[in-house]
Amino acid sequence: MSRNCRFTAAVHVCAVLANHPESDVTSDYVASSLNTNPVVVRRLLASLAQAGLVASKRGSGGGYRLAKAAARIDLAAIAAAVEDDDGPAFSPNPTNPTCPIARNIKPVIAEAIARAEAARMSELGKVSLADVMEKLPV
Amino acid sequence: MSRNCRFTAAVHVCAVLANHPESDVTSDYVASSLNTNPVVVRRLLASLAQAGLVASKRGSGGGYRLAKAAARIDLAAIAAAVEDDDGPAFSPNPTNPTCPIARNIKPVIAEAIARAEAARMSELGKVSLADVMEKLPV
């Protein structure tokens, strides 16, 4: 796979859980909806659980469910849960210390990117999981 | 390297060109500022040239220069030039057609992501290369 599918997959996972509000859903079931391996789903759900978005129960009859109402989970929270948050992607190479541009540009770029990322997250924050479910003909 | 450094590197490249408005700059020179290989820089500059942001000249005395004034180049244009624009990253796996969530969720997610990406680009569009240069102590 080329790019990071974690965010889109995580939204899909959450939607499946939101569609079964009364019962726990197994990773096998979610995996069959995504047509992937249960372990891939459990890894995603581990991130979502750490962020407090889902709860899990082990053992027979166990599985996953949303930890809050779908209306109180937004796409920004899901993105924050499953995306890297290591700041902007600079080359790991040390830039040339004798070049005045190279010496000073990183924080300038980082600030602009941080603002853009904040705008993206703000937009994702306007869409709740309940909004997503409403648009599905289910 | 872990994540995509193309955008941050491209801004750095453009800043170096903006710092030499009167002359062509060789890929060797830019590469030494970024502490990387000239071919890596030329690949970046090829994308920027295709977007009409820089111009190149071959041969002795040749090199690269900005194709417009730094005030008329913004970070959104640089990002658009060097980033993939294949839309949101879905898993290449076909999702389960018997699951109503899986059957219908992709366009809903895609629309939300498109709006978020537009917000990010709008924010990047507010920062011109000239703004970046002003913040550098050069």
Added chain:
DNA sequence: CTATTCGTAACAAATTGAGTTACGAAAGGA
């Protein structure tokens, strides 16, 4: 006690980005 299910480690396969080498094409100067 057994079956189920999560949690997680370990590993293979595929993909990607960066770096590198190489070489042809273009352009200027002697």
Added chain:
DNA sequence: TCCTTTCGTAACTCAATTTGTTACGAATAG
């Protein structure tokens, strides 16, 4: 004309990442 410089681009290697897979221990219900 010939040589040097420099871009344009293809081909390759290397390292890192993601996904998929197997495996197994821990927890839980019946």
